[in-house]
Amino acid sequence: MTWTITPEPYDSPVAAALWRAYYTEVSDRWYLLHENRRTDPTELEREIAARTGSELTPPGGQLLVARYGGEPAGSAGIRLLSPTTAELTRVFVHEPLRGRGGAAKLVTAAEEAARGLGANTIILDTRNDLIEARTLYTRLGYKETDPHNNDPYAEHWFRKALLNQR
DSSP states (O other): OOOOEEEEOOOHHHHHHHHHHHHHHHHHHHHHHHHHSSOOOOHHHHHHHHOOOOSSSSEEEEEEEEEEETTEEEEEEEEEEETTTEEEEEEEEOGGTTTTHHHHHHHHHHHHHHHHOOOOOEEEEETTOOHHHHHHHHHHTEEEOOOOOOTTTOOEEEEEEOTTTT
16 A cells, blocks of 8 residues: 545545544543543534634645545645745544554655745644654654744644755
8 A cells, every 4th residue: 555645625525534533633632631531522623613724725835635545544734834934734644554654754745845835944833742743753854942832732842944855
């Protein structure tokens, strides 16, 4: 089986299903760690409705979907924060498909998409409990930095120069 990564409209059924899986996982992980419970279904629906991903559309962003053996398996988004800085967001691979190289391929494709939008720097934030994500970003050359936002869930901030990476 092989990975393919292509742009996807943020409001497609495939994107919606991946966003729901992503948000459910990261939200449940946070609540299980901090409150010993899963995400309340009402909260889940409210947050999904509030965060549509509309910023992940050209010319200021892009949503990418990874397929494994032709089936939707993960996603990654980028959005321009300035003409030269992009933010990497919504990096996700379905749990049964992890460890097969899909996340690294998604991040690399997102970096290329960011370059295509004019960015020469890519930034992101993540949490303490998302150890797999922090490990991936470090392996791909991201450097931990001082905070670049005030997201209440962000605990680690990363940056990578995209110049001369082609």
